[in-house]
Amino acid sequence: MILAIDSATPVAGVALLEAENLMREEFVNYKKTHSETLMPMVDKLLRDCDKSIQDVNALAITIGPGSFTGLRIGLAAVKGLSLAAKIPVVGISSLDVLAHNIVFSDALVCPLFNARKQEVYTALYDNRDFYPHRLSEEMACSPQEFIAMALEKAHELGRQRIVLLGDGYYPYKDLFIDSFGDKMVTAPPHLMPIRASALGSLAIKRVCQQDFDDIITLRPSYIRLSEAETRLGKEAL
Amino acid sequence: MMKDVYILGIETSCDETAAAIVKNGKEILANVINSQISIHQQFGGVVPEVASRKHIENIATVVNNAFTEAGLSHQDIDAVAVTTMPGLVGALLVGLSFAKAFAYGLNRPLIAVNHLQGHIYANFLQHNDIEFPAICLVVSGGHTSLLYMRGINDYELIGATKDDAAGEAFDKIARFLGLGYPGGPAIQKAAQQGQAGLFKLPRVFLDRNDFEFSFSGLKTAAMNSWKKAEKQGNYKVEDLAAEFQAALVEVLVEKTIRAAQKYKVGTILLAGGVAANQDLRTRLEESARQRQLNLFVPSFLLCTDNAAMIAGKAYHDYVNGDFAPLNINAQPSQYSLIK
Ligand SMILES: [Zn+2]
Numbered sequence: 001m002i003l004a005i006d007s008a009t010p011v012a013g014v015a016l017l018e019a020e021n022l023m024r025e026e027f028v029n030y031k032k033t034h035s036e037t038l039m040p041m042v043d044k045l046l047r048d049c050d051k052s053i054q055d056v057n058a059l060a061i062t063i064g065p066g067s068f069t070g071l072r073i074g075l076a077a078v079k080g081l082s083l084a085a086k087i088p089v090v091g092i093s094s095l096d097v098l099a100h101n102i103v104f105s106d107a108l109v110c111p112l113f114n115a116r117k118q119e120v121y122t123a124l125y126d127n128r129d130f131y132p133h134r135l136s137e138e139m140a141c142s143p144q145e146f147i148a149m150a151l152e153k154a155h156e157l158g159r160q161r162i163v164l165l166g167d168g169y170y171p172y173k174d175l176f177i178d179s180f181g182d183k184m185v186t187a188p189p190h191l192m193p194i195r196a197s198a199l200g201s202l203a204i205k206r207v208c209q210q211d212f213d214d215i216i217t218l219r220p221s222y223i224r225l226s227e228a229e230t231r232l233g234k235e236a237l
Numbered sequence: 238m239m240k241d242v243y244i245l246g247i248e249t250s251c252d253e254t255a256a257a258i259v260k261n262g263k264e265i266l267a268n269v270i271n272s273q274i275s276i277h278q279q280f281g282g283v284v285p286e287v288a289s290r291k292h293i294e295n296i297a298t299v300v301n302n303a304f305t306e307a308g309l310s311h312q313d314i315d316a317v318a319v320t321t322m323p324g325l326v327g328a329l330l331v332g333l334s335f336a337k338a339f340a341y342g343l344n345r346p347l348i349a350v351n352h353l354q355g356h357i358y359a360n361f362l363q364h365n366d367i368e369f370p371a372i373c374l375v376v377s378g379g380h381t382s383l384l385y386m387r388g389i390n391d392y393e394l395i396g397a398t399k400d401d402a403a404g405e406a407f408d409k410i411a412r413f414l415g416l417g418y419p420g421g422p423a424i425q426k427a428a429q430q431g432q433a434g435l436f437k438l439p440r441v442f443l444d445r446n447d448f449e450f451s452f453s454g455l456k457t458a459a460m461n462s463w464k465k466a467e468k469q470g471n472y473k474v475e476d477l478a479a480e481f482q483a484a485l486v487e488v489l490v491e492k493t494i495r496a497a498q499k500y501k502v503g504t505i506l507l508a509g510g511v512a513a514n515q516d517l518r519t520r521l522e523e524s525a526r527q528r529q530l531n532l533f534v535p536s537f538l539l540c541t542d543n544a545a546m547i548a549g550k551a552y553h554d555y556v557n558g559d560f561a562p563l564n565i566n567a568q569p570s571q572y573s574l575i576k
Binding site for chain 1: 567
């Protein structure tokens, strides 16, 4: 049984999967802070399924990119659960998870998270199969840089359509419409945000292969340095 | 007779990742502190985002080490205590999120602890003979106040700083004089090489009969004295550090002693990071001895941020059944000691 926990963005989500069966998913995309909501959501999810934390065989967590604080709240919770209940952990890129909302598609798939500071977190994906296949680095870049990159890759691969999804879409919606024209499509509302169920789905393969992360050293994938490190011109400390 | 109670404490409110295991609110079985000071020194002060990043990297190791040091297994723990206020929000949230999940995973209660109450409790970890009522001087980076205490959880605030906390004033002046970070130890070190009284700084509010403090004016006066001295070309930074420390300590000591006399108590407690200042300890000791007051001061290790004080304080909440719900949030700006 896999318990998937995601608090990488303003969305808080938890999902419980038994083998490949999604038993239950909780999803909140409304105000309340993750530190208040996340553990009560986990507790409710398990109880509603008549399970306890002892029944869980693996934990899955989105390790980033995303909100720095959100990533840490989720990972700290997973570290606590993992150590206390001795459950192994799989950490998965939040961009991979968002991209997984689109499967078996011949479009270029572009998950976007709002990175503020006039930037988005993004990467480009080929999702013709079940699993997302990343075609670029994960990055924080301006929407203009993203557009140029996506157009070039779509052209190079001969993709007719570009799918945009994620909360990084909304702030730059007009710019995207102008730049991509009728090449662009967006995901429907239920596939627009990152989903803990998608995280659980991606985790299955690694759990079956016993491909777990070291919970002691696992850290968020921030992509960006902290501002102070940037100012000092430092590498990550 | 109640069975022994083992509490795991977790503290991440600033730049120390700490975990400790305390038995019956008294016996420290493990006290693990991972300090980030050398990292933040490069920035001249604590950088909240950097501190939070280090907390999430270190927390699992620190907690594991606490269990190893105590020679206990997870199942031996009766409750998990964590600092929820005050402090840096991102830093607090790492410890709180971890503690909630760890308690949940073990099916043990969670106990929320105020960091400042933890500092006060450090005294009770080391001394068995503290008698109430008592006056407690709490001095740290974010706090300077005097409490009248009838018991561990029963106290009232009788005075506090109107502006900067004592530790904050040390940090600001140390930075201004280029003495480095953290400011308290830096000023203390410089002061040892200097002489108080050559510069003349005010003893702010000592003329008032209340228990309020103000260190912002002292800080400004010190900066002005330094600028003037630099112009005249005749100065020693150590002398200013000595005078600054003397001015600050004199006010703290005097007001604390006056409070003890006014409230007719026989006991004085010192708590908080600034309680590690040697000059403050010595002078308060002298003054207390002259007036036959019992002074209690935590060891240096327990003056700085640690989780033993959190686990210790939590014992009393455990006994009272005062547990925190799973939806509890951090209260980073809760500087008040009165709930
Ligand atoms: Zn402190």
